Amino acid sequence: MRGELKAKFRPIVELALDFSSGHNKAIVKKNRERVEYLKEGQNFTFKTMGDREDERKGLFKTALIQKGADVMWFTNKNDEGVVYHHHFKPFPVSALALLLTAIECCIDEWATGxxxxxxxxxxxxxxxxxxxxxxxxxxxxxxxxxxxxxxxCKKIYTNGR
Structure with a gap:
């Protein structure tokens, strides 16, 4: 499941967090700086990120969480979140932690630029x-x-359905 989640989630994270492919020095530098920024104070977990704590808004409300849940468990009527809805209503905190971990893994892939x-x-x-x-x-x-x-968690489930 971990591998499947990361494989499905990687292109979404790349696009949503504005990473750029290429080996140009400026692109590599931008990607490395982006990784540092996102991981600093777990900025990637916020709906609105900021350089200062008072600028960050919406802890655990980043759109990436919903997109990850959708792509992994709610894509179609045969996915686990739909078939086994009684296990996903409300969305499990452990699954939310897994999504955050997958986001972090996808970010880590860009650490070198x-x-x-x-x-x-x-x-x-x-x-x-x-x-x-x-x-x-x-x-x-x-x-x-x-x-x-x-x-x-209730909103993640409701929006996923």
Whole structure:
């Protein structure tokens, strides 16, 4: 499933996060800087990114999350999110953490400035997944009063259907 997710998700991440192919020095430099920016403070998890914390808006509301869920679990009536809807309503927090981890893996492929295939293995990305899961649980704990994570997961499922 990890490999399938990354394979389906890679072109979406590349386009959405504005990576450019080519070996021109300016392009390579731009891609490396883009990776640093996206990973700094987990900017890639925000709907609106910013250089400062007060500029970032919509934590865990990036359109990439919905696109990843759609392409992996809700593309057609035979996909797992539709067939096994009782497991996806609301969208599982563990699946959300997996999507964030896949986004990060796709970003990591651009770290040198040109895309280099990086295997999306448990060995290499388990700790990244666990950090995302922990972050989601902390977010849930701190926003429990408003039920934000529950609302985000419900919306991912509803929009995926």
């Amino acid at each position: 040109t895309r280099t295939d990086i295997p999306f293995t448990t060995q290499d990305y388990r700790s990244v997944y666990e950090v995302h899961l922990k972050c989601l649980r902390e977010f849930e704990k701190h926003t429990r009063e408003h039920g934000l994570l529950k609302k985000i």
